[in-house]
Amino acid sequence: DGGITQSPKYLFRKEGQNVTLSCEQNLNHDAMYWYRQDPGQGLRLIYYSQIVNDFQKGDIAEGYSVSREKKESFPLTVTSAQKNPTAFYLCASGEAANTGELFFGEGSRLTVL
């Protein structure tokens, strides 16, 4: 089945540890996105990539890093520099920037203890 897969669904980490969230899509989409969702805050854009080997910062990129080595994959690393990393992280993909709809994964819930 075509779709977008995030893993893991739940993740617990200690403070000061880096953690990488996986996002894979088999929809042949050029664009991929990472959003963060906090209660009462809606979704905020962390990073996005419109093409392989290129990505741009979103509104809240500090403390996060990404890579786009393959079209299918857009992993997000939450570094120890992120002051408040506990959140629900959503990955999405779309056919092209500036136009159509996004397809979302089921999310990864990160809890930092």
Add this chain to the structure above:
Amino acid sequence: SQQGEEDPQALSIQEGENATMNCSYKTSINNLQWYRQNSGRGLVHLILIRSNEREKHSGRLRVTLDTSKKSSSLLITASRAADTASYFCAPRASTLTFGKGTMLLVSP
């Protein structure tokens, strides 16, 4: 960055009633999209309306767009308990940004 603001923040209705949610935004857009999110899940695309369109229908959904007022509305007719979810509008300029959503509760 461009972001939609949904109103009301929460809406509680009975099955069979209609639900109307509103969205306002601030700058020019290419299109505006509505998404739905069940608790703890990813977002699901509902409908897209282009900046040159005024109204669009999809099943029980009706979306309007008024670019002069920079506003949109989503109407769900004959609501069902399964419509209980959060609904987000997403104005599309260079990227797609989301507001805080409207939490809809439909009681049997």
